[in-house]
Amino acid sequence: MLNVIKVGGGIVEDAEALSHLVNAFSSIDGPKVLVHGGGRTATEVAAKLGIESNMVGGRRITDAQTLKVVTMVYGGLINKNIVAKLQAKGNNALGLTGADLNCILSDRRPVKDIDYGFAGDVKKVNAGILSDLIGKGIVPVMAPLTHDGKGNMLNTNADTIASEVAKALADRFEVILTFCFEKKGVLSNPEDENSVIKEIVPSTYRDLKSEGVISGGMIPKLDNAFRALEAGVSKVVITEAGELGKGTGTVVHL
Amino acid sequence: MLNVIKVGGGIVEDAEALSHLVNAFSSIDGPKVLVHGGGRTATEVAAKLGIESNMVGGRRITDAQTLKVVTMVYGGLINKNIVAKLQAKGNNALGLTGADLNCILSDRRPVKDIDYGFAGDVKKVNAGILSDLIGKGIVPVMAPLTHDGKGNMLNTNADTIASEVAKALADRFEVILTFCFEKKGVLSNPEDENSVIKEIVPSTYRDLKSEGVISGGMIPKLDNAFRALEAGVSKVVITEAGELGKGTGTVVHL
Numbered sequence: 001m002l003n004v005i006k007v008g009g010g011i012v013e014d015a016e017a018l019s020h021l022v023n024a025f026s027s028i029d030g031p032k033v034l035v036h037g038g039g040r041t042a043t044e045v046a047a048k049l050g051i052e053s054n055m056v057g058g059r060r061i062t063d064a065q066t067l068k069v070v071t072m073v074y075g076g077l078i079n080k081n082i083v084a085k086l087q088a089k090g091n092n093a094l095g096l097t098g099a100d101l102n103c104i105l106s107d108r109r110p111v112k113d114i115d116y117g118f119a120g121d122v123k124k125v126n127a128g129i130l131s132d133l134i135g136k137g138i139v140p141v142m143a144p145l146t147h148d149g150k151g152n153m154l155n156t157n158a159d160t161i162a163s164e165v166a167k168a169l170a171d172r173f174e175v176i177l178t179f180c181f182e183k184k185g186v187l188s189n190p191e192d193e194n195s196v197i198k199e200i201v202p203s204t205y206r207d208l209k210s211e212g213v214i215s216g217g218m219i220p221k222l223d224n225a226f227r228a229l230e231a232g233v234s235k236v237v238i239t240e241a242g243e244l245g246k247g248t249g250t251v252v253h254l
Numbered sequence: 255m256l257n258v259i260k261v262g263g264g265i266v267e268d269a270e271a272l273s274h275l276v277n278a279f280s281s282i283d284g285p286k287v288l289v290h291g292g293g294r295t296a297t298e299v300a301a302k303l304g305i306e307s308n309m310v311g312g313r314r315i316t317d318a319q320t321l322k323v324v325t326m327v328y329g330g331l332i333n334k335n336i337v338a339k340l341q342a343k344g345n346n347a348l349g350l351t352g353a354d355l356n357c358i359l360s361d362r363r364p365v366k367d368i369d370y371g372f373a374g375d376v377k378k379v380n381a382g383i384l385s386d387l388i389g390k391g392i393v394p395v396m397a398p399l400t401h402d403g404k405g406n407m408l409n410t411n412a413d414t415i416a417s418e419v420a421k422a423l424a425d426r427f428e429v430i431l432t433f434c435f436e437k438k439g440v441l442s443n444p445e446d447e448n449s450v451i452k453e454i455v456p457s458t459y460r461d462l463k464s465e466g467v468i469s470g471g472m473i474p475k476l477d478n479a480f481r482a483l484e485a486g487v488s489k490v491v492i493t494e495a496g497e498l499g500k501g502t503g504t505v506v507h508l
Contacts (some may be wrong), residue, residue, distance in 0.1 A: 048304070049299075049303065071330050071335070072326035072330040072331040073330065075330035075331075075334045075349075076326040076327065076331065076333070076334075077322055077326040077330065079330070080325050080354075080407055081325070083351070083353045083354055083401075084353040084401040084405050085405040087353055087356050087401060087403065088403060088405035092355060093353070093354070094355050095349075095351070095353075097337070097349070099347070099349075100334075100349050101346060101348050101392065102341050102346065138355065145334065147337075149341065150342050151338050151339040151342035152338060153334055153335065153338050
């Protein structure tokens with residue numbers, strides 16, 4: 001069994017939350033991969049450097065200056081701090097972007113209505129390399145950055161990296177893909193933190209959507225989860241970072 | 255034979271010089287390791303973020319804010335750009351700090367007259383891990399950062415990293431350690447770019463020092479070279495980055 005766990009920016013950017021995450025993640029036995037975000041810090045650092053952050057539909061427009069910022073923040077600051085903290089807990093962590101070992105190759109997103117700049121759409125995950133590392137007890141810590149194979153880094157959504165890595169490894173491992181965020185799971189009542197929906201399967205998903213219980217930003221997250229399941233991932237879990245490994249949260253399966 | 259090559263900040267921070275370096279480094283056959291600096295960019299980014307850079311004897315005082323900057327700039331911006339460019343040339347580059355795979359563990363420099371802050375003195379290079387990677391045809395690209403094993407990144411001099419890696423690998427490989435800098439080699443006349451001293455051995459080093467031909471910043475560089483040779487490194491080369499692999503520059507040996 002392989003755990004692929006994605007943690008959002010909010011979690012890795014707060015020292016105390018990061019420390020909880022590192023403890024919870026360290027306590028998970030067996031093969032595991034951590035994928036992290038960091039958008040909030042990127043926006044902060046960009047602002048201090050006088051670079052405006054432009055987002056369209058939650059995606060960052062990555063011009064040349066912004067690419068430098070995200071390469072620094074995701075690939076350096078956040079990634080290396082997580083790696084050092086995991087090493088201190090006895091996890092043999094290795095920080096990776098898609099360029100390292102050519103582990104994730106992307107295409108620069110084609111310009112249609114919007115030019116997202118140096119944004120990458122994942123083309124190929126090198127499952128062989130990742131599975132070799134995992135087989136040696138190494139814990140890949142993946143930043144939301146890939147490369148185009150022509151010498152350029154590309155900014156790539158962390159949820160996408162987590163899904164693509166999980167899918168690519170699904171024929172070598174039984175993969176559980178976990179998305180950590182601020183809530184305890186998918187809530188049936190957004191006002192009630194404890195209204196976690198324990199299980200979602202395709203039929204309940206259709207019902208919950210048509211009843212309006214699931215809406216907004218949760219829809220692309222769950223669509224993404226079902227695509228991963230259809231591609232061979234065993235189970236998708238949506239939970240709070242502090243609850244990692246406790247078996248709580250929402251379980252999505254086919 | 256293993257080439258351990260250190261390139262200074264000036265080289266990796268200029269797009270054209272970086273492109274020459276990547277071409278020259280790519281043309282070197284066989285096992286190789288690249289160690290890079292990046293101090294100039296760190297100073298620039300720090301200044302833009304309103305953080306003052308304090309240097310004592312060429313070493314950066316690394317307070318908590320400065321540690322964030324060097325972790326971003328060395329571990330992220332510079333390292334990943336080199337990795338992406340080497341990948342584009344068919345080198346299977348892997349960016350590493352000392353925290354990744356626990357490959358270089360350091361002690362935080364003890365406070366004597368000066369508190370260097372989060373500065374690391376190398377304690378142990380994990381030669382087994384590095385030699386496994388190299389044996390698989392992977393090209394480690396090492397940033398001047400290590401960790402203390404307690405969860406903290408530490409700023410570490412790039413020349414020191416190159417020497418320590420070369421020494422640690424010297425009983426597994428015949429190691430050539432190359433320091434690239436702005437000049438074509440050690441010059442007998444600083445005014446004359448072509449006055450490269452082709453060969454330095456311990457006796458000529460003593461003479462050149464007593465005659466005042468070698469002085470200033472070149473003395474610690476050469477002292478460092480002789481320590482590496484005494485620890486088993488076969489040859490130290492001091493040359494210009496653009497001349498890599500051409501057999502030019504100053505050769506230092508016992």
